[in-house]
Amino acid sequence: MSDVMTGPVISEQPVPKAKPRQVHELWRRVWKERWIYALFLPGFAYFIIFKYWPMWGVIMAFENYQPFQGVLDSQWVGLENFQRFFSDPAFWQLFRNTFILAVYNIVFFFPCTIIVALLLNELRLRWFKSAVQTLIYIPHFFSWTVVVGITYMLLTTQGGLVNELLKMVGLHQVNFLENSAWFRPLIVIQDIWKETGWGTIIFLAALAGVNVELYEAARIDGANRLQQLWHVTLPAIRGVIIVMFILRLGSFLDVGFEQIWLMLNAMNRDVGEVFDTYVYTLGLQ
């Protein structure tokens, strides 16, 4: 009863001989853990139905999809849909809008998290540090509807705080919300307001691990605080910064749907429409 294949295999005969026992063994182990599988069943069903089944729907992209015919019976058209989309002038506008917002996000938002983390790290008053942290983490938990709601309440021309102040000092009112020029800055400012605090967490964790002796050595060499920051702290967290940057690039075109959708209106659609909102408008509305 050799259950391991010995010598060069010429025919397939040894395999069926060995298999039943292995299968039996595996089955015995599986059966022993049946309750564990039962526990995983709801989760497994969820992942198959809501995560993997939709992936199958991607086939629609290669079809002339008709809802009443379903994915399987719709006519196969190959790359025709892609050709149409790429030659559509709307594509380049969407691409540009998405791309610019993504670049703005990296150029303006990303450095903010690093700078605030560095400032927090330099604080010596413990209570002040935790107070600031407590405050700036809060907006992360606000929904985009609330953030956009606050933006509207502050900026609307119908009695919004900023415009009333502009009027008081004798300036013209600015219609921030229905204005192409203000759309991108507002999106970036909202991003910074909502997520900067939260974004500092990972950098603060990295900063906590910097070797204190390095600072002592730098001080003995006559470095002042700014020089210590530049020559010790920043190089020490360079690795984390690079990793976070790469992760951010990974979700580069993933500009938030909710935020942009809520800020979008007829007057700023030319700069505000991105892939996600276009898909929603075209596909489902």
Added chain:
Amino acid sequence: MVNERTFAGRAFDAANIVLLTLVSLATLLPFVYVVVASFSATDDIIPKSFTLSAYRYLFSTDTFVRSLGISIYITVVGTVLSLVATALSAYALSHRKLPGRRFFLLLVLFTMLFNGGMIPTYFVVKDLGMINTLWSLMIPGLISSFYLIIMKNFFLEIPEDLKEAARIDGCTELGVLFRVVLPLSLPVLAAFGLLYAVGIWNQYFNAILYINDQTKWPIQVLLQQIVVLASGGFGNAAGSADAVQVFGQGVRMAVIVVSTIPILIVYPFLQKHFAKGMLIGSVKG
């Protein structure tokens, strides 16, 4: 970094404190303004004479009370469902001897990188008959792959000896889960419960995607209708702007405040856990 009593060092500290105070104020003030203005009797930009009339009005309308009820309902039920499904799956995946464990883990990890996208997911939800039901706000986001992996890592840290001892004493696998693992994980379960609750309470996108029936809108959608559409004029999402044009500033501010209150209530509890939770995830992913 300590014992720098030089003038430059102190100037650095002072500048740092001033800067971070400004950052904190910039985070805090927009929201505080909205809260204060919601209690103002007039629509002037300088709030004066305290009144509850905006809130009294809101709670006298059916639409608002119904939306609030729906949001509370889906948050409570959805959080329980999510937490149970996640904990059961995490426990199964933390079972080292489970045949096929690696495959299941890959199945979960894969969904963190790839998904079927908005339209195919919509069709799945539609095929399941969930459109216009409150299930569509709880089930499609039942398990977060990220939370699942973090929870699995936490379960892995519970000493195997403890579970083994329970098994020797005659515990079944379910017994081990309910009598050993879960009691030891209560803080983690609480933290993820809160994170799920915040996520469900804040969801807007799923609601506009899956719910067309205005009587089933959660509060975030109502907030958008009242605040954004009423201020804008050129509305975006479904619904008629005319119907909500009548609301004054105070009422709009009050809607924002009411929809953030649950977040502010759970925030102190969240804050205790999330930084740690996030770091567990980022270190061990």
